[in-house]
Amino acid sequence: MRLTRAGEYAVRCVLYLASQGVGVLCARKEIARKMDIPDQFLGKIAQQLARAGAIEIVQGARGGFRLVVAPEQLTLLEVVEAVIGEIFLNDCVLRPESCNRSHACAVHCIWAKAKDQLRQTLQEATFARILRETSCMPSLTFKVPPPTRPRREVNRLKKGAK
Helix, strand or coil: CCHHHHHHHHHHHHHHHHHHHHCCCEEEEHHHHHHHHCCHHHHHHHHHHHHHHEEEEEEECEEEECCCCCCCCCHHHHHHHHHHHCCCCCHHHCHHHHHHHHHHHHHHHHHHHHHHHHHHHHHHCCCCHHHCCCCCCCCCCCCCCCCCCCCCCCCCCCCCCC
């Protein structure tokens, strides 16, 4: 399995917003430049993240994006699945009816277990934890914001918002 470019850019966008803190408005062009994301692509990704409830988009000349879920509560899995949909390794795991052997296939069980382990690993990775660890973006100086509470009650992100 390989993460799509959209998934990678979504993670970069949220990583930047998380580094600035919940509720801090960041200009789209600033995020695109600092995180090396094509500006137009960032706009499309942000719409998906906003539909999922992770960020808010503010329109206008002084607009931009802001994180609405605390980094401690937002996981890598939620962000990736908000953009690419549910993670799976093989069609038969997501749609068993796509393969007439999936009910009796030993490999199917292995694919399912691997999918569950991958999802669990990504679920355990919060953006707060990622920010505390060594950043993969050395050109940025991240401020690790103190733990915060969301400005408002936010439902868990909707799966596969597109």
